[in-house]
Amino acid sequence: MHPGRQLGVLGLVFVVLYLLVFFAGGAKGSFTDRLEPKLGLDLVGGTQATYIASQQGAPPTQEAMETARQIIESRVNALGVSEAEVVIQGNNTIVVSLAGEADDQLKDLSQAANMRFRLLTGTTIDVSAAALNPAAPSPAVSASAGAAPAASGSAAPSAAASGEAPAVTSQPSAPTGGQGGGAPAPSTEPSAAPSATPEASAPAPAAAPAADPSQKNATKEELLASAKKKVGDKVWAQAEKLTAPVDLSTDAEAGLPYKAFAQLTGAEVNALTPAMQFNVPTISCSQLDARPNGAIDDVNAEVVACYQGGAKVKLDKAKVVGDDIKEASPQLDQTQNQWVVSLDFTSEGQTKWTELTRTAFNATSTDPCFVAVQSLYGTADHCAVAVVLDKSILSAPQIQGVLSGQSQITGDFTAASAKELADQLNFGAIPVTFEAGPAQTVSATLGLQQLEAGLLAAAIGMGLVAIYAFFYYRLLGSVIFLSLGLSALLTFGALVFLGRTLGYTLTLAGIAGFIVSLGVAADSFVIYFERLKDEIHEGRTPRSAVPRAWHRARRTIISANTITILCAVVLYIVSIGAVQGFAFALGLSTVLDLVVVFLFRHPIMTMLASTKAFLSPRVSGLGRVLRNRTDVKEA
CATH class of the missing domain: 1.20.1640.10 (Multidrug efflux transporter AcrB transmembrane domain)
Structure with a gap:
């Protein structure tokens, strides 16, 4: 040797x-x-975060809490071999302990990660500031392609973006004889992006009223009664009769009768009907964003959300959900040199996704979804499908073709944020909604x-x-x-x-x-x-x-x-x-x-x-x- x-x-x-x-x-x-x-928690200390289940009515079951604990633990382990401690305390609390300064790692662990694909059926800009102050110029919308800011939200790219709107695209697949040798599926990037930015002289939207701790476990009926008491019976009845957003362009003072709605908390706004949330001009995006976790998770209901903080959008029932996704994986798109999240659907999910894109692609110019895209982007070719994660809209791209293959969520992702979103989708949605409790440092x-x-x-x-x-x-x-x-x-x-x-x-x-x-x-x-x-x-x-x-x-x-x-x-x-x-x-x-x-x-x-x-x-x-x-x- x-x-x-x-x-x-x-x-x-x-x-x-x-x-x-x-x-x-x-x-x-x-x-x-x-x-x-x-070094670990026992050697250098660390951070201990508490997540408290939001009890809207009945408390969570033990099975739901154990499932939530397992999903949160899987998300922690996806960060690396960190030996985090994830334990259930009581009947509604999960405590997570990580070594070192782990605030950034802990903040998104309890996000439900409910993915929903919804057809966009209506849009209007947030005019709450103008409605409360008619003397100030109202916000204006100018459509400019590719000018949308980056999507917000826990699993979305950071706001410091290049300005390119996220989109869902279909990856080209090799043609097969069984399908007549068709061409690769077209992409679904939006042809134009919204710029719902108020004029320089327009007042900034007011912040949402502070949450009322006493409403934490209140039922929907109790919240409705509280909201109605703040607004008054006469204004409430008038708001219920609205069939479209109040138009301030012809009468700047038309929003003043609804001024009391600006005092509602996020929980109270969540108790209102989607039509009232959308049509009342003094309900702001800050109030919609302050709604409790899980506010728009119901797949069988129309919902209202904010897109980029400047536009209120109305969304149809969710035709495709996160459970329809077989696997999500972060990938580096070599053609555009950007990170994307690739989606493989289950067989049933692929059928749903194809049908949803067919509906959006075949819509005519008189359909509500087509009109909504025209209002949002300034121009429209087809209807748009919003990609919703929990309370945030990641993107709302126009559908340029019937998509029958693998798709992507694109945007200003980093390698870390793309992996985070993919992990959340792979591990599944948490069946319990949580609110962040106290965090403390462990010696x-x-x-x-x-x-x-x-x-x-x-x-x-x-x-x-x-x-x-x-x-x-x-x-x-x-x-x-x-x-x-x-x-x-x-x-x-x-x-x-x-x-x-x-x-x-x-x-x-x-x-x-x-x-x-x-x-x-x-x-x-x-x-x-x-x-x-x-x-x-x-x-x-x-x-x-x-x-x-x-x-x-x-x-x-x-x-x-x-x-x-x-x-x-x-x-x-x-x-x-x-x-x-x-x-x-x-x-x-x-x-x-x-x-x-x-x-x-x-x-x-x-x-x-x-x-x-x-x-x-x-x-x-x-x-x-x-x-x-x-x-x-x-x-």
Whole structure:
């Protein structure tokens, strides 16, 4: 064999690993900062967020809460191996704990992620500010292609967008003879986008009234009674008779009778009929956005929502929902160099989606959906389908053809936001609506004390092992010491890189896994060295005994480590939380120990076998075996 080559490969592994540690995976800061592993909640503290189920009427069932917990936990795990704790407290609260400053990661975990595809049937701009102040100029709408701001919402792209409106498009598919060899499905990008921006002199819309805590668990009947009391019977009856949005262009003061509607809370507005929400001019987008979670989730009802904060839109019943999506995946569109979310529908969902796009595509210019698109975009070719996630409209593109294949949600996505939306769709919608409860910082004082005690115990144990190894094996003890050191360096570099790229979090349980793996590594030394003594005792020279001992011990070492790895894999799959972190650490360190066994321990022993020190009983550690062999020769 050529031990120099194996040692060279090991050196290359170290170089590549630490180049990744220092320069890849978003490494930043000083070299010291880049060597810091991602520590867990028990070591550095973290954030604990509380989500309280919104009880509109009956409280959630235990089954619904457990389903919600599992979905939230899946979303957390999709962020990386973070060992987050997701537990149910009481009958309506879920508590999520993450290490470090995790506000950005926690804020969207409880979003329901209810995807709805609805035909757009009506639109009007938000004139609430003008209705309350007739003396000020009213907002105006100017249609300009591609000028829509980025979609808002928890799973939508950030508002700092390039200005391109998100759209649903159909990916081209190869023509087949069964379909007559048709052309690829056309895209559904909107031909024009809204710019519902008020004139510079127009007043800004008023903020929604603050939520009333007493309305949190109020029924719809109680909320309607409260709203009617604020508005008054006469104005209420007048609002119920509206069949279209109040036109302020001919009478600037036509909205003043409805001034009291501006005082309704989001919960009270949610209790109104969709027609009243849409037609009353003083109900603003800020009030619609303040409605409780799940306000427009009903698939069998028409709903009203705001698009880009400047237009109130009326939407038809949901013909396609998130459950009709078989798989969602983030992809980088090479043609436009932007991230998209690709949608594969179930067989039934594809039928629904095709029928919905056929309805939109075949609509005539007199249909309400066609008129709505004309009003929204300034020009219209076909009707539009709104892509709605929870309370937010991600996009409302015109349908340019009947879509019968895979589709995409496009927009100003980043890799992270595209993955987040895809994960939410894949894991399913949460069956319970939540409101964010109090968040608090968790101290790591107790964990740090335990860490210090654990590291001290580990150092004492390793020191005793080193003393015993040098006393019993002498020169071979240095091989043990160097092997363990190299394994430790490989493991440390791996956990730093994995923490930065995959979110692996080092906790006390993980440290325990690493320490246990040292015992597995020590066992492999005993197997190899004792096998070497047996070979020399049988009359072979140390130089010939080394490869023979390796050949006979190798199978046992591989078998023992394989069993440990399999146990770690099984434990990781069937467990959660800290136990899962222990299993991951044990499996990782065992794999890296095998790397050191093959690329360092065996070649270094081959090199030592040709030295004079290795042949000395006092230096090598083979001791009595070499002396007995010498005595046999002399006899």
